[in-house]
Amino acid sequence: MGERKHVKEEEVMKARDVDLLSYLEAKGETFVKEGKYYRHTEHDSLLIKGNMYAWNSRNEKGYGAISFAQMYYGMSFPQAVLDINKGDYKELSQSHEQLSVSPSKEPFRYPKELEVKDQNKVKDYLIKERKIDPRLVDWLLQKDLIAQDKRNNVVFKWREHGGKGNVIGADRQGTASLKNKRGSFKQVLPNDNPHTGFSIDVGRPNKIHFFESPIDLLSYWSIQETQLQ
Numbered sequence: 001m002g003e004r005k006h007v008k009e010e011e012v013m014k015a016r017d018v019d020l021l022s023y024l025e026a027k028g029e030t031f032v033k034e035g036k037y038y039r040h041t042e043h044d045s046l047l048i049k050g051n052m053y054a055w056n057s058r059n060e061k062g063y064g065a066i067s068f069a070q071m072y073y074g075m076s077f078p079q080a081v082l083d084i085n086k087g088d089y090k091e092l093s094q095s096h097e098q099l100s101v102s103p104s105k106e107p108f109r110y111p112k113e114l115e116v117k118d119q120n121k122v123k124d125y126l127i128k129e130r131k132i133d134p135r136l137v138d139w140l141l142q143k144d145l146i147a148q149d150k151r152n153n154v155v156f157k158w159r160e161h162g163g164k165g166n167v168i169g170a171d172r173q174g175t176a177s178l179k180n181k182r183g184s185f186k187q188v189l190p191n192d193n194p195h196t197g198f199s200i201d202v203g204r205p206n207k208i209h210f211f212e213s214p215i216d217l218l219s220y221w222s223i224q225e226t227q228l229q
Contacts, residue, residue, distance in 0.1 A: 007081045015066050015084040020051045022089040023065045034109060044111060045187055057187045108191040110167040114149045121152040125175035130215055133222040153185065156214040162201025171198055171214055
């Protein structure tokens with residue numbers, strides 16, 4: 001059956017007010033509740049609040065099931081309306097009163113449950129591919145400054161007080177190249193500490209070095225190891 005090119009106004013109005021979460025859960029998507037937000041269990045930078053969504057790693061934001069189906073499932077506008085109206089979903093009562101999703105204002109919660117005990121992918125990537133000193137990698141793992149997650153990413157934990165305090169944010173770096181794309185997966189987890197990052201104090205610091213990424217920091221440290229001690 002071919003796609004209808006036009007949909008009636010009443011069909012659009014009905015689809016527009018469908019509760020986004022109900023629609024997505026019926027499609028088989030799964031979420032965990034975090035305060036006022038729902039976070040996608042696979043794409044953990046994809047957040048939903050009311051009928052607003054924000055997919056931070058892809059810079060996608062929008063409102064409602066129609067827009068989401070076009071963005072996420074690649075449907076055309078008529079396809080999205082028809083797909084949404086196929087189900088019997090509840091409507092969102094306060095649909096137009098929702099605020100835009102700004103995850104940075106939510107208290108940061110580090111997703112420890114995504115970590116795995118296996119560290120082989122992280123070690124191979126940092127030591128063999130990025131040529132970081134193996135002793136440095138072992139030290140970082142021992143101090144719980146880096147970890148491996150379920151998707152084989154390196155997680156760089158932003159700890160307060162030069163790497164000794166609480167986790168207040170994190171970077172994730174893929175250990176494999178993305179299919180059909182240059183480079184690998186990179187993500188800063190949404191957090192409420194925009195002016196901080198991955199940091200480590202070495203000895204008793206009397207000067208500070210800034211780097212574009214945690215990998216650059218570790219590369220510099222590997223090269224300058226004797227001087228920095």
